Each structure stands twice: as structure tokens, then as C-alpha cells.
Amino acid sequence: MTQPQSVGVVAPRTQRFTEPLLLKSGGRLEEYELVYETYGELNADRSNAVLVCHALSGSHHVAGYYADAPDNIGWWDNLVGPGKPLDTRKFFVIGVNNLGGCYGSTGPTSIDPATGTSYGANFPFVTVEDWVASQARLADVLGIQQFAAVVGGSLGGMQALSWTLQYPNRVANAAVIAAAPKLSAENIAFNEVARQAILTDPDYHDGDYTAHGVVPERGLRLARMVGHITYLSDDAMAEKFGRSLRHGKQVFSYEAEFEIESYLRYQGKKFAGYFDANTYLLTTKALDYFDPAFEYGGNLPAALSRAQADFLVVSFSTDWRFPPERSHDIVQALLHNRRSVSYAEIDSAAGHDSFLLNDAIYHGVLSAYFDRIKVTAHV
């Protein structure tokens, strides 16, 4: 077996759609663009395509790096590449920036053709279902009738699940990782704290901060800090930071004194420097709204009865954001419908973030699953 490699230099592409997209919220996008990247080659019968869906702060930049920014490595580069679990010698892998995002696809920072200024807070609410519908249109353009697999972690896993319900015949396999069939009240509570941090920032200006030449940086920082706490585990924080003090002693100050304070402030500041506040608000609402069982009176097995795909469901032992029990719910609902499903519960100390990490057992499970997917070989 060859050593895992990077897919190397990649470049994003943009696809423009002029057919209006009706959104679940009742809103409507007259036209829009999706930015995407691809890795590997589409085979002759177009049967080897794999869609990778991103989570809250992810993007279309899944793997590889840019020629002019070699340090900007894709967020799931440890998974996608030659010799990696999602092997690009076998699969044609696609990453798409979701609608409402801030990495190039049409979103709050884009220009609204109706007004000539950026959408800002007027960008319509988008849902997981809307993202999937827009991704399906991109698949149409690329000539992909059925994905060999749709893969995602966290919010990306929700998209993978939704794919199997919205387009049952267009997904052969779904890998639903560190996800949940819906958010708990506690999950929504954390999202609401994050949103309130942004919404009550004086620089938010009802979402039109761009027109005021500012960004609600304080709100974004707080949103990211509270989010980050939920991505880690108590164990991981204890191991990484413990009660370590930056000055080696208590100095009785509100400056970042404990290492964990320093870390959260750093993460918050970094995030506020590149992420759009309106995108954050929209995306957390998309998370909150996701609940495919809602229109089935909360009956998840009934909701998943449409699915035809084979499934791999993966959870992580210390993930308290989307704990293993939420994956069990998905597994049992699939079992009820006699679907093919495998489930791995990975022993990991790293909490929700585990899905992004390069754990040997985790990646071994993914390799085993992706290796068994049959696609016609390249010519």
C-alpha cells in the first residue's frame, strides 16, 4: 500500500444557477452561486462521486492546498487524498460551500441583485433541506445522477442524512458522523447564547454592519468561545489546559490568566477575523430547525422510511454535543426500516471535534466502509 498523500494544489470553481430556488422558509433566491472543489477524477459512468458536506464553520475547501496559500490546507485533508480513507484514486470527491456561507457561495455578504447592496440580514433563512436541494442541482450540472456516497460530520452528517430522504435514489451510501437526527434543547440553548452574543453586539446594526463599516467582532468572539466549549470534552480540556496559569501564579486580574481562557480568547478572536456574523446566525438556525421527524409527529423511523441508501453511522464516546445516544436513534430508526447500517462508536477523548481528527480506529472504520463501495474502475 502506498503512503497517504495530499491531493496537492487545488482551485475552487464557481457554478452559477439562474433557476430560482424556493426555500423551506418560504423565501426565494432568484439566482445564486455555489463555490466548490473537486479531487480525483469522475469515472466514465459517473458512478464514483462522493459529496462531502461541511459543518458550521467549514467550507468547500475539504482537501489539498492553494498554490498561493500553501498553508491553507483543507479541513478534512486527513481523510481525503490518494491512499487516504476517501481515496481519490478511486473516488471523485466534491466539497461545496453551502448557501448562506461566507466562503464564496451566495450568502449574506453577497450582492442582492434586487437592491445592488449586500444581503446582510435580508438573506433568507436556509435549512439543511435547502442546502441539499442546491447541492443536487450542482450534481445535475456535473452529470452525477447518483453519489457513491454522501459524507459529513456534525451538521455535515445531517446533510448526508437529509440527502437520503430528499433524494433516496441519488445516494448509494451515506456516512453520518458525529451527528444527530435533531438538536436537543441544550444544543439549541448553546446556539441561542451564541446568537444573542452577536445580536446584542452594538456593532451588529440589525445585520447591516457592513453598511456601517464595522463587524460585530465581540459577538462573534463570544459565539465562537461558547461554541468551542461544546466541541471539546471535559477530559480533553483537563488534559490540554487543566488549571494551568499563564503567570504560574494567581495575579487577581480579568486578563486571560488560566490557559483555557487564553485559548478560548485566541480561538474567538481568530474566528471573528474571518467568519461572517450573519452566516453564523443563519447556520445555527439551520441546525436548530433540522428535524426530519417533525412532520411525522416526532416518529423518526417513519421519517427515515424513505431512505434507500446503505449507512455508516459513527459517534465518539466523549462527544456531549451530539452524544452516541443520538446516533443510536438514527441506527435504530434505520434498523426499523430494515436498511443496511453499520455503526461504530469510537473511543475518543476529544469530544465532538473528534470527527476532524486522525484517529487510527476511526479512520480504519471509514477505510473499511469506503473500500467496500464498488465503483467501476477508471478506464
Add this chain to the structure above:
Amino acid sequence: MSKLRYDFQAIAEWIGEGETVLDLGCGDGSLLRHLADTRGVLGYGVEADPDNVKASIRNGINVLQIDLERGLAGFEDGFFDHVVMSFSLQAIHNTIGILTEMLRVGHEAVVSFPNFAYWRHRQAILNGHMPVSENLPHQWYNTPNVRFFTIADFEHLCEMNGIVIRDAIGFDEGVRVREEPNFLASVGLFRLGREH
């Protein structure tokens, strides 16, 4: 694929075409692979060991990573035609609990286990040592087994708990034993049900 085990064929004889099978402690998925190939069953395996989970996935088996000590909560009543547990019962603490659960989620249960009263095991004890054999390959200090029982003990347990023995086969090193199974069989294979 690993070598076909002798109990697989006997188990397969009890399972009908296209039935639904849950295999507890499915290892690398060989039994379910065999049942899928020969009986076209809809099979699910349960495994706690990560390497076995990977091996089962590679084997094309549906495998669910669940710790059996936590029971089968979440599985629906009577969902499976057969619930199989091959050579794992002796490694589970809650013996009655798991048997009850097997017969809750399945119409029938199939269990196989090493018989501690096998004559060679008796001989080992008479010679002053815990038995080590093909079916009890571990030493007393590193065995994963936590329950040490015989075919006769198991029959008694079933009787005490209203579990009906529908079929029973004893094996001695892979060959069917016709009489005195509690003495001559190294392995017991039982097909269980509930009184109706």
C-alpha cells in the same frame, strides 16, 4: 474470510431463506457472511471490539458497535427471527439478562458455549488444573470468560426461566455427539424459544 466453523452449518439449518438475524458478538462477521451467502438473510452483527467492527464492515456485514453488557435496549420486540450468540455467553456477566433480551428481540435464540463438564476438562480438574482446550484456549488468569457452566447447568437455567429448548446439539472437537453430551461434548449448541 476465516475458516468456516463447524457450528455455522448447524445454525444455518435452523434459519430460513430471507429471515432476519441478529448475531451477538459477531466477530469478523463470518457467520452472517455465510448466512447471507447461503440463506439470503438480512443480518446485523453486534460487536464491541473495534478490530472486529472493521473486519465485519470489510466483510460486507452490517455491524453495530454495542457493549452487550448494556443489553439490547433500543431493539424492538420480536424484530428478529433469530438472535444468535456464538461462543460469547460465557463472557457475559448478566447471563439471564442477555438470554431474556435475546428472546425479547427475537422469536428464537441460538447459543453455543464451551461445556466445562466435557470429559477432558473434568480430567484436567482431576489432575489439579483448570482446563485449557480448543474451546477454552485461555489460562485462568487471562481468560475473557466470566461464567463457567456446563450443558446440564444451562439446561437447568432454561427450565428455571421458562425458556424452551427446541433443539440441542453437542459437539466433540467438531463432530456431533449422540449421547451423554454433558460428558462427551466440548461444545453445546442450543436453539431456544419461549412458551406461548
